[in-house]
Amino acid sequence: MLWYKMWRESRVRFAISAVALLWMCGAVVLLQQQVRAHADEPLSYVRYIWHAVYKANALDLYILLVIVLGLGGVQQEHAQGTAGFTLSLPLSRWRLVATRAVTGWVEVAVLALLPALLIPLLSPWVGQTFPFLRALQFSVLWAGCGMVIFALTFFFSTVLAGAYSPAIASVAAVVGCSMSAGLPLFERFPALDLIDTMHGAQLLLSPGNASLGAFAVPLPWLSLGLYALLALCLTGVAGVITARRDFP
Amino acid sequence: MTDELAIETHGLTRHYGKVEAVRGLSLAVERQCITGFLGRNGAGKSTTIKMLLGMIRPTAGTGRVLGYNIADPAQSLQIRRRIAYVGEDKGLYGYMTVAELIRFTRSFYPDWQPHIEARLLKAYQLPPGRKVKAISKGMRTKLALLLALARRPELIILDEPSEGLDPVSIEELLQTLQEVRAGGTSVFFSSHQLSEVERITDRVLMIDHGQLVMNTRLGDLLDNYRNIVMEFGAQAPVPTAFALAGVERLRIKGRQVWVLASSNVEGIVAHARTLDATVQVTPVNLRDVFLDLVREAP
Numbered sequence: 001m002l003w004y005k006m007w008r009e010s011r012v013r014f015a016i017s018a019v020a021l022l023w024m025c026g027a028v029v030l031l032q033q034q035v036r037a038h039a040d041e042p043l044s045y046v047r048y049i050w051h052a053v054y055k056a057n058a059l060d061l062y063i064l065l066v067i068v069l070g071l072g073g074v075q076q077e078h079a080q081g082t083a084g085f086t087l088s089l090p091l092s093r094w095r096l097v098a099t100r101a102v103t104g105w106v107e108v109a110v111l112a113l114l115p116a117l118l119i120p121l122l123s124p125w126v127g128q129t130f131p132f133l134r135a136l137q138f139s140v141l142w143a144g145c146g147m148v149i150f151a152l153t154f155f156f157s158t159v160l161a162g163a164y165s166p167a168i169a170s171v172a173a174v175v176g177c178s179m180s181a182g183l184p185l186f187e188r189f190p191a192l193d194l195i196d197t198m199h200g201a202q203l204l205l206s207p208g209n210a211s212l213g214a215f216a217v218p219l220p221w222l223s224l225g226l227y228a229l230l231a232l233c234l235t236g237v238a239g240v241i242t243a244r245r246d247f248p
Numbered sequence: 249m250t251d252e253l254a255i256e257t258h259g260l261t262r263h264y265g266k267v268e269a270v271r272g273l274s275l276a277v278e279r280q281c282i283t284g285f286l287g288r289n290g291a292g293k294s295t296t297i298k299m300l301l302g303m304i305r306p307t308a309g310t311g312r313v314l315g316y317n318i319a320d321p322a323q324s325l326q327i328r329r330r331i332a333y334v335g336e337d338k339g340l341y342g343y344m345t346v347a348e349l350i351r352f353t354r355s356f357y358p359d360w361q362p363h364i365e366a367r368l369l370k371a372y373q374l375p376p377g378r379k380v381k382a383i384s385k386g387m388r389t390k391l392a393l394l395l396a397l398a399r400r401p402e403l404i405i406l407d408e409p410s411e412g413l414d415p416v417s418i419e420e421l422l423q424t425l426q427e428v429r430a431g432g433t434s435v436f437f438s439s440h441q442l443s444e445v446e447r448i449t450d451r452v453l454m455i456d457h458g459q460l461v462m463n464t465r466l467g468d469l470l471d472n473y474r475n476i477v478m479e480f481g482a483q484a485p486v487p488t489a490f491a492l493a494g495v496e497r498l499r500i501k502g503r504q505v506w507v508l509a510s511s512n513v514e515g516i517v518a519h520a521r522t523l524d525a526t527v528q529v530t531p532v533n534l535r536d537v538f539l540d541l542v543r544e545a546p
Contacts, residue, residue, distance in 0.1 A: 001355035008343055081339035085392075087303050088333040089356050090325055243321070246304040248264070248295065 002091065006103035009072055014107045017065035018114060024061055025115045028052040029122045045128040047204065053115055054138045055199045063198075066108050066146045067170045070153025071163075073100055074242050079161060083247050097239040101154060105231075108150045112142035133215050137203050144224035145198045149174060151231035151238075158238040191223040254279045254403045254434040255300060259309035262295050262458075269295040271458040272309065277436050277451070279403075282429050284445035284466075285438040285453050288542050292458040293438040294336060297407050301333055314402055329357075332396030336407040338388040342381030346374050346391060350398075357399040365398040372420075386417040393424060404428060406437035410444055422448050446534040456542040464510075466534070473532045475540075476507040476516055478525040487523060492516050497540045508532070508540040 028035075028049065035052070036043050043051065052058065074096060077083040086096065116135035123130045152173055156166035174194070180186060181193035190196060203218050255277035262270040270292040277283045287293045298304040300313050302324035314330050316323040341349055350369075354360045369376065372390035380388065389409065396404055406425075410418045418441075425435050426448055439445050445452065452469060454462035462469075473496075480486045480503045487505065490498055494512030498505065505525070509516050513529060520527045 001352045005341070005352060008341070008348075081337045082341055084298075084303070084333070084335035084337065084339055085341070088301055088328055088335070089353075090329040091356070092321065092325060248298060248304055 002095070002099045003103060006100050010069060010103065010107060013068050013071075014111070017069060017107075017111055021058065021061060021065060021111060021114050022118055024058050025053055025118050026122060028058065029119055029126060029128075032126055032128065045123070046130060046134070049119060049130055050201075050204055053119065055201075058115060059142075059198055062111065062142060062146065063149060063174060064171075065111060066149045067153045067167050067174075069104055069107050069111070070150040070170065071157050071166055072104075073097070073154060073157045073238070074247070075158050075161065075245070076163070076166075078247050079163070087247055093243045094239050097158075097235065097242050101151070101235045101238075104150050104154065105147050108146040109143040112139045112146055115139065115142075134203065137215060137219060138200050140219055140224070141198055141200045141203075144227055145194055148194065148227040148231040148234070151234035155234040155238045158241050191220065191226060194227070197223045197227075252279065253277060253312070254281075254283075255311070255313050255436060257296075257300075257309060257311040260296065260299060260306050260311050261308040262292075262299060262304060263307045268458050270299070270306075270455075273455070273458065273460055274309075275453055275460055275463060277434065277453070279434045280429065280432055281450040282425060282435040282437070282448050283451045283453060284449035285436060285455065286440065286442070286445060286538060287438070287455040288440060291455045291542070293455060294407055295458075296455070297333075297405055297438060300405065301328065301331075330401060331403040331405060332399055332401035334389070334392045334396050334404070334406040334409055336411060338385065338392050340380045340388060340392060340395075342379065345377055345379055346383070347376035349380055349391065350376075350395065353395045354398070359400055361398050361400050364400070365394065368394040368397060385412045386414060389413055389417065389421065393421070397424070397428060401433060403434040403436065406435070408439060409437055410439065410441055418444065442535045442538055452534065454538065454541055461541045462537070469534065469537060470531070472511055473537055474509050474513045475530045475532050475536060476509055476513065476520070477528045477530070478505040478507070478520045478523075479503065479528075480505070480523070480525050484524040490516065490519070492519060499540075506540075508537065 032045060032048055036045075036048050039048075074083055074086065074093065077086055087093075116132065116139040119130045119135050120132040149170070153166055153170040156169040160166050160169060178195045181196065186192055197220055202220070253276050255275065258274050260270055260273040261268070273292070273296060285293055285296070295304060299306050300311060300318055302318060302321070306319065311318040313327045316327045318324060318327065341352075344352065350365060354365070368390075372387070372394060374387060374391055374394065375383065380391065383391070409421055413421065422444060425437070429435050446466065449466050451465050452462060453460060482503075486500065486503055488500065490505075490507060492512060492515060494509045494516060495507055496510050497508040507516060517527050517529060
């Protein structure tokens, strides 16, 4: 039932996020003709989708929605006055943190999957096609990188009081991360560029056929592994802080 | 330390920066009793309770609840399996319905008693389908009590349970606590509502400025404690101290001296008469004792 609690706490945010993301992806597909007609240079449909969804608008929205999903935890419950009830249950604080984190990661992954479900399905309605497996590759990138953004917000929710400060800190951290990736020091390590990894520009060059190898090989597994590790570390630190903190 | 006691602390201390919320608190709460934990606002009651529940770590000292060490996370889990806590703010999940919250809480307690749940749901007239945030504070307290009692705890800890309740709800709460004690559950509740405490408690602990100032059975208090008022004549010198056994508090105003005595009343009266004072001895109630013990010196 602890899963149920975590789901109930975030389900409204998740539902709003899902609707917002689907709406934006749907609008991108349905308005493709008008937008592409006004483009500076001719754009293939696949490249147009990449530009509008995976590189720009929808991606920015996804990052913001993941930050919104990452808000919560015992510290936030303390501000709402329900921490006393939660902490009096026969549960370790580690279990609370782990359940909240896993619930969030599943939501982040499902959110990342939505464009992959909608865009290939909706494209034939406008006389276009977008390969499902390619969309799924982008979803893997979003889910992997979204996991670290979620963990970052979850971490800030643990250390910062107030309803909005963790969100503001997370936005600042993501922007800072994006800006610092352009510094000469980091240019040699493209795997560390979170936003660039989410863009997945290299996926457009892959053949995009239906084999497992063709699906998996172009994905930046090193970056995804690093981000997963970072997400686990941030969650672990949040767990240590929660376990040691006093809730007067 | 012994697990014969429901709660036992030795030198329990908690600092918040330079503020000492609880100072070297040593107390013992017997099993199967109703123990009232009294003190003014900010006396350290809630901090003590939260230390017992593992929500706050003590700065110093030790504590055991049902024989389990409060400072050990694994043992703290055992404490929370066996006890129930009703917090001051009754902060329950507002987004759940009454039925959902009951179902949620039930899942953590294998010994949950469905017949108690059903009985209290009916007795308290709780609306199962209504969101917790939409019910009144009195209803929330009743829901918190249902969640606490249906798990059949060995000890129930309540922090200011009657806060914000109307007189009818307070009456029902006090009756419930008496029934719970009759069923073998120990009850430890903090309050500054003296009339409630006086009605149902077996034992009274009083805390002031983070320190225990009284630990006695209520019956003993009413039987043994006395107010002794001494009036000194114009010629007689007014003493500034009474270093006698049984003197708990002393207040002097002009030529009048008030003594709160816990024992040795005859000895104190006899001593006062040797000083040419006219003496009046009156019985006390909990309110008199509380005010005498926790009132700031003028």
